[in-house]
Every structure is written in structure tokens, then in C-alpha cells.
Amino acid sequence: MGAFWKAFARNRLAIVGGAVVACLAVLAVTAPVVAPWDPNRPDVKKILDSPSGPHLLGTDQLGRDVLSRMLFGARVSLAVGFVSVGIAAFIGITLGSTAGYNGGVVDATIMRLVDLMLVFPRFFLLLAVLAFLKPSIWTIMAVIGLTGWMGVARLVRAEFLALKEREFVVWSQSIGASGFRIIWRHILPNAMAPVLVAMTLGIPAAILTESGLSFLGLGVQPPHATWGNILNEGKDAIELAWWLSLYPGLAILVTVLSYNLLGEGIRDALDPRLRQSRGRIVSRGG
Amino acid sequence: MLAYALRRLLLALPLLLGITFVSFVVIHLAPGDPSELQSGDLSMQHSAQAYKQMREEYGLDKSLPVQYWNWLSRLVRLDFGRSFAPDGRPVLAKIGERLPITLLLNVVEMLIIVSLAVPIGVLSATRQYSTFDKITTMFVFIGFATPDFWLALLLMILFGVRLDWLPVSGLRSLNWEYLSFWRQQWDFLGHLALPILVATFGGLAGFSRYMRQSMLEVIRQDYIQSARAKGLAERVVVGKHALRNALLPIVTILGLSLPGLIGGSVIVEWIFAIPGMGQLMVQAAFERDYPVLMGNLVIVSTLTLTANLAADIAYSLVDPRIRVGRRRR
Numbered sequence: 001m002g003a004f005w006k007a008f009a010r011n012r013l014a015i016v017g018g019a020v021v022a023c024l025a026v027l028a029v030t031a032p033v034v035a036p037w038d039p040n041r042p043d044v045k046k047i048l049d050s051p052s053g054p055h056l057l058g059t060d061q062l063g064r065d066v067l068s069r070m071l072f073g074a075r076v077s078l079a080v081g082f083v084s085v086g087i088a089a090f091i092g093i094t095l096g097s098t099a100g101y102n103g104g105v106v107d108a109t110i111m112r113l114v115d116l117m118l119v120f121p122r123f124f125l126l127l128a129v130l131a132f133l134k135p136s137i138w139t140i141m142a143v144i145g146l147t148g149w150m151g152v153a154r155l156v157r158a159e160f161l162a163l164k165e166r167e168f169v170v171w172s173q174s175i176g177a178s179g180f181r182i183i184w185r186h187i188l189p190n191a192m193a194p195v196l197v198a199m200t201l202g203i204p205a206a207i208l209t210e211s212g213l214s215f216l217g218l219g220v221q222p223p224h225a226t227w228g229n230i231l232n233e234g235k236d237a238i239e240l241a242w243w244l245s246l247y248p249g250l251a252i253l254v255t256v257l258s259y260n261l262l263g264e265g266i267r268d269a270l271d272p273r274l275r276q277s278r279g280r281i282v283s284r285g286g
Numbered sequence: 287m288l289a290y291a292l293r294r295l296l297l298a299l300p301l302l303l304g305i306t307f308v309s310f311v312v313i314h315l316a317p318g319d320p321s322e323l324q325s326g327d328l329s330m331q332h333s334a335q336a337y338k339q340m341r342e343e344y345g346l347d348k349s350l351p352v353q354y355w356n357w358l359s360r361l362v363r364l365d366f367g368r369s370f371a372p373d374g375r376p377v378l379a380k381i382g383e384r385l386p387i388t389l390l391l392n393v394v395e396m397l398i399i400v401s402l403a404v405p406i407g408v409l410s411a412t413r414q415y416s417t418f419d420k421i422t423t424m425f426v427f428i429g430f431a432t433p434d435f436w437l438a439l440l441l442m443i444l445f446g447v448r449l450d451w452l453p454v455s456g457l458r459s460l461n462w463e464y465l466s467f468w469r470q471q472w473d474f475l476g477h478l479a480l481p482i483l484v485a486t487f488g489g490l491a492g493f494s495r496y497m498r499q500s501m502l503e504v505i506r507q508d509y510i511q512s513a514r515a516k517g518l519a520e521r522v523v524v525g526k527h528a529l530r531n532a533l534l535p536i537v538t539i540l541g542l543s544l545p546g547l548i549g550g551s552v553i554v555e556w557i558f559a560i561p562g563m564g565q566l567m568v569q570a571a572f573e574r575d576y577p578v579l580m581g582n583l584v585i586v587s588t589l590t591l592t593a594n595l596a597a598d599i600a601y602s603l604v605d606p607r608i609r610v611g612r613r614r615r
Contacts, residue, residue: 116304118542119594120587121549124567125312128579131571132315208433212553215435216568231436235557238443245443249436256431 007269014265020258028074037065039072040223051243058243060233066243069225070251076226077255080141080210081203087145088206089199092152097183097191099153100160111157114150122147126209130218137220140213144206152198159191193270200263204256211252227252291599298595305587306361309580310354366581371573377581380566385585387457388555388562392547394482396540399489404533406490407497411505411532412524422494429491434550438484438557445480453477455559481558485550489543496539501532534605541597545590 008014027034037055043063051058057066099110125147133139163169164187172182213219214228215235222229227248234244348356360367366377410419446454453459457477458470465473504510505528513523552564559565563582570578 112300112304116301116308119301119305119545119591120308120583121545121552121590123549123552123564124583124586125308127552127567127571128309128312128583129315131574131576131579132312204431211433212435215433216553216556218568218571231433231439235439238439239447242443245436245439249433249439252433252436253428253431256433257427260427260430 004269008265011265011268013261014269017258017261017265020254021262024074024255024258025078027071028078031071031075035065035068035071037068039064039068039225050241057247058241060230060241060244061237066230066247069230070227070248073225073227073230073248074251074255076137076220076224077207077210077252080137080144080220081207081259083141084144084148084206084210085199085202087142088149088202089152089195090149091146092149093156093188093195095149096153096156097160097188100157101164101179101183101187103161107157110153114153117147117150120147122209123212126213127216127218130213135218135221137224140210140219144209148202148206148209151202152195155194155198156188156191159194160187163187163190194267197263197267197270200266201260204259204263207252207259208256290602294595294598298591301591302588305584305591306358307354309583310357312583313576313580314350361584366584367577369578370575371578377577380578381563381581381585384562384566387560388548388551388564391478391481391485391551391554391560391562392544394478395485395489395547398482398486399493400536400540402486403490403493403497404529404536406494407499408501408524408529408532410494411498411501414502419498422498426491426495429488432487434484434488435553435557437487438480438554441480441484442557452479454480457560477558477560481554481560484557485547485554488550489547492543493536493539497532497536500535501528504528504532507531534601537597537601537604541594544593545587548586548590 041064043059046055046059046063047061049055049059049063055065055067057070059065060069095110095113099107126143129143129147130139133143160183169182169186172186177186210219211226211228211231214226215232217229217232219228220226222233230248231245234241234248237244364378366381368374368376369380406422410416410422413419442454445452453473453476457474459465459473459477505524510523510528513527514520518527548563551562552567554560555562555564556568563586566578567582569575570582
């Protein structure tokens with residue numbers, strides 16, 4: 001652990017990323033206190049005011065304060081990021097470890113399922129599923145999680161394939177430990193490092209996906225503010241109010257960038273051998 | 287070679303069946319009762335009507351295996367049913383007129399991405415930690431983090447509204463019919479410029495990163511040292527010996543990243559009002575036009591599967607180790 005912190009502290013970009021991530025988390029949690037205005041209170045006298053003293057980032061079509069809406073939007077983004085990655089990691093770990101530990105037909109079946117899920121362009125699948133369901137923040141979390149577990153499953157399976165031949169596993173098998181116990185107590189803890197990295201990099205991907213869906217109007221529904229649906233409203237006012245389009249997108253960019261820097265920093269510090277950025281293309285929204 | 291291609295083809299068949307199965311499961315997410323239907327943008331009356339049509343279309347009162355079998359046997363005959371939209375046209379016709387434009391966009395994007403990413407990747411790998419490498423790495427991180435719809439909005443504000451250089455929606459200007467032939471082509475290109483720029487941006491980041499990685503790995507191999515040792519010019523070592531081997535994994539990655547690219551066209555087509563598959567998909571999602579949604583899902587994923595298969599076979603063509611050795615993991 002000491003070696004990890006030492007290596008991590010040397011990576012200045014990762015530190016910056018981590019600091020921004022921490023600030024965002026604090027801002028999101030304290031949004032009701034720090035937001036200067038009520039995010040949902042319209043004001044007909046302040047429709048589409050440009051950024052100025054009382055409204056630092058301007059107001060929207062209904063005269064609501066953009067900064068306050070963005071602070072509340074951060075709550076949605078972070079919540080969706082964490083919960084959907086949690087769901088994806090749970091499915092991925094369960095299926096990946098089952099496949100890697102058992103091998104044979106079980107492995108082949110699960111890996112075909114992974115292949116199958118990867119054939120669907122994610123946005124098409126998400127849209128198809130969302131069209132049938134009632135859009136809410138819970139639906140969004142669930143569908144992003146349910147369509148995003150394949151990378152973790154592959155990682156965990158690969159770790160299991162390598163680890164299950166190792167002596168400590170063979171010894172536990174020889175004293176009659178159950179498969180379940182060997183998987184959870186012996187192999188999984190040793191396979192967690194790359195999973196944690198994948199999860200850290202999965203959060204920004206989920207945030208991008210959520211904001212894309214909300215931008216299309218199929219994600220979290222107004223009046224709940226999210227970065228995606230503020231941008232959606234901004235799209236209708238691009239000729240009048242550039243601030244509606246610029247700031248929420250900038251927030252997404254900075255958040256995603258910080259998580260990515262943090263994630264890559266953790267990976268490099270955990271294990272220099274993992275430097276080869278595997279699977280990065282796949283983790284980008286799309 | 288033929289044996290390898292056949293084996294890949296056989297392995298793809300269960301996936302094809304899987305695609306239809308997943309889509310079938312999605313259909314059954316639909317509310318079981320018209321009263322549960324979201325009114326959304328539709329009037330309740332329309333929803334109830336759509337629901338009735340869906341019961342007939344999919345035979346929802348029959349048992350599940352029978353439903354699946356019926357649906358499958360219609361898919362085999364390329365019968366995707368009729369759209370729920372007021373025009374009620376066959377789904378296949380609707381998709382057929384939109385598929386070419388989405389394919390065109392994606393092929394052009396792919397060509398631009400590859401032709402830029404390969405030189406960028408090679409240059410930053412051969413000059414690792416140089417200023418050029420650092421700048422491209424920064425660009426890669428920003429490219430990963432930029433939401434494509436946001437980039438689209440900013441470009442629309444800049445080029446469409448402020449500078450008024452480029453059109454921001456559709457594929458043709460209003461006065462298209464009155465333009466001369468060459469003017470029409472120019473007009474078309476102008477409409478494509480921003481969407482392609484946006485769609486290329488994120489993909490370029492990923493590909494140049496991969497190319498750099500692949501090149502870095504190859505450059506450290508012994509045979510590159512030998513090539514240098516026998517006195518070949520660095521240009522030949524990099525351009526011929528290293529590049530050829532570094533390009534191999536890119537073929538596979540090209541196939542794997544296709545779903546992402548096509549998925550990205552959903553948002554780009556929606557923003558720029560381009561009448562392609564992506565725009566159709568969003569409209570169908572809003573209108574709960576289930577047959578169009580399902581048809582789109584099945585066709586797009588089948589296309590992706592085919593492209594992956596083609597990439598696999600192309601890979602085995604350029605790299606004999608694949609078809610002689612073990613099957614790829």
C-alpha cells in the first residue's frame with residue numbers, strides 16, 4: 001500500500017484529477033446549501049439573462065439560475081455514475097468469476113453472452129429499452145448498468161484464468177474448500193486491482209452516456225436538472241444563449257477528464273505492467 | 287483459409303439467433319396493459335391504439351415460444367411489420383431509405399479516422415515523450431472526455447450562428463432543386479462537414495492512442511533491432527518493418543469499435559437532423575414505434591456482427607498466425 005501511494009503521489013495529473021473529483025463530490029452533496037438560487041424557481045423577469053453578478057452563469061428560458069441547476073445536475077451525474085457502475089461491476093464480477101473459475105461449457109456460454117452484448121451498438125439498445133420503460137433516474141441507472149458489464153466480466157475472467165492455477169488456490173481446493181469460498185475469499189481479492197481501475201474509468205463513461213440520453217430527452221426528465229437536459233434546452237436557444245450550451249458541457253468535460261486522469265493514475269500506481277491501456281475505446285460512451 | 291472463414295461463420299450463427307432473442311426480450315418489457323402505457327408525448331387514445339396494434343402484430347395473447355417462433359419466421363422473410371406511425375409504412379422500407387446515409391457517414395468517418403490516426407500514432411510512438419507526443423496525449427484525454435453532442439452544439443454556435451459559414455441541419459438546403467449539379471454536390475458536402483467533424487473527433491482520440499500503443503510494443507521487438515543492426519535506414523525500419531506489424535491489431539480494433547461509431551451516429555444524426563438510422567431510432571423511441579425500434583435494433587446489430595466477422599477474416603488474411611495457430615481467445 002505504501003508503494004502505491006508513493007507511485008500515485010508522483011503522478012501530478014492524477015492528483016489534480018482526484019482533487020477535482022473530490023471537490024465535485026462535495027459540491028454535489030452540499031448543493032442545496034451552496035446553490036445561490038432555487039434551481040426550479042422560474043422568474044419571468046429574468047428570462048435568458050446573460051452571465052452577470054447575481055446569476056454567474058446566466059439564466060435559462062424560464063429564468064432559472066443555470067449555476068444552481070448545474071450544481072443539482074452534478075448530483076444526478078455522480079449518482080448515476082456510481083450506481084450504474086456498481087450494478088455493472090456486480091454482474092461483471094459474478095459472471096466473469098463463474099466463467100473463469102469453472103471453464104468449459106459454463107465459460108463458453110458466458111463468453112458468448114458477452115460477445116452477444118458487444119454486438120449491439122449501445123445507444124441503439126439503450127433507446128430500444130428506454131422506449132418501453134418509464135423514464136426515471138432509477139431506470140437510467142439500471143439500463144446503463146445492465147448494458148455495461150461486459151468489460152468487467154472479461155477482465156475478471158482473465159484474472160481468474162491466470163490465478164486459478166496458482167498454488168494457493170490448488171491448496172485450498174485440496175483441503176476441500178467450496179468453490180464459492182475459493183472464488184470470493186481467495187481469488188477475487190487478488191483480482192480486484194484491475195476491476196477497481198475499470199470501475200473508476202467506468203464512472204465517467206456512465207456519466208457521458210447519461211448526459212447523452214438526457215440530452216436526447218430520454219434520460220432524467222425535467223424539471224429535474226441534469227447537465228444533459230440543460231444542454232437539451234440550450235440546443236433550442238443556440239442563437240440567443242451560448243451560456244446554456246457552454247457551461248454544462250464544460251462541467252461534463254472536466255468531470256470526465258478528472259475521473260479518467262484519476263483512473264489511469266490509480267492503474268499506473270497499482271501495477272506498471274497494466275500501463276497498456278486495454279479496452280479504452282470500449283469505455284467511451286457510444 | 288476457407289476452413290477458418292467457415293468456422294467463424296458458424297460461430298456467428300448462434301450470435302445472430304442471440305440478437306433476435308435479446309430483441310424479443312426487449313419487446314416484452316412493454317407494459318402488459320394499455321392503462322400502464324406512458325402517455326408521454328402521445329395522447330392516451332393513440333397509446334391504446336398502438337397497444338392494440340402491438341397485440342395483433344406480435345400475437346401477444348399466444349404463449350411465449352409461439353410468439354418467438356412467429357416473430358423469428360417473419361424476420362427470416364425480412365418482414366419487420368409496419369410502423370405504428372400514422373403513415374403505417376413497412377418498417378423495412380423506412381429503414382431501407384435511411385440505411386445508406388448512415389453507412390456513408392460511418393464509412394467516411396472510418397476512413398478519416400484511420401488515415402489521421404495511423405500517422406499520429408506512429409509519430410508519437412517513435413518520438414515518445416517529445417512535445418508532439420505530449421500534445422497528442424493531451425488531445426487524446428480531451429477527446430475521450432468531450433461529449434459529442436456538446437461539441438456539436440459549440441460548432442453549431444460558432445460556424446452556424448456566429449460565422450454563418452456552414453448549414454447546421456439536414457442534408458440539403460431549401461433551394462437545393464434550383465442549384466446547378468456541382469453546386470448541389472458542394473451543398474451536400476457543406477451539410478456533411480460538421481456532423482463528420484463531430485463524429486470523427488472522439489474516435490480519432492481512441493484510434494491514435496491504440497496506434498501509438500501498438501507501435502510502441504512493436505518497436506521494442508528484437509526483429510526491429512536486427513533490422514536496425516543490419517543497417518537499414520530508420521525510415522524503412524519504421525515505415526516498413528514496424529508499421530506493418532503494428533497495423534495488425536488495428537484491424538481487429540476497427541471491427542470492435544464499429545458498434546461505438548454507429549451508436550455515436552444516433553446523437554450526431556439527431557442534432558444535425560440527418561435522416562439516417564440514428565434519427566429514425568430516436569423518433570421511434572419518442573413515438574413508441576415498437577416495430578421500427580425492433581427492426582432497427584436487429585438490422586444494426588446484424589450489420590455490426592457482419593462487420594466484426596469481416597474484420598476477423600481480414601485479420602486472418604494479413605496474419606497467417608491466426609488461422610494456423612489456436613483460435614483467438
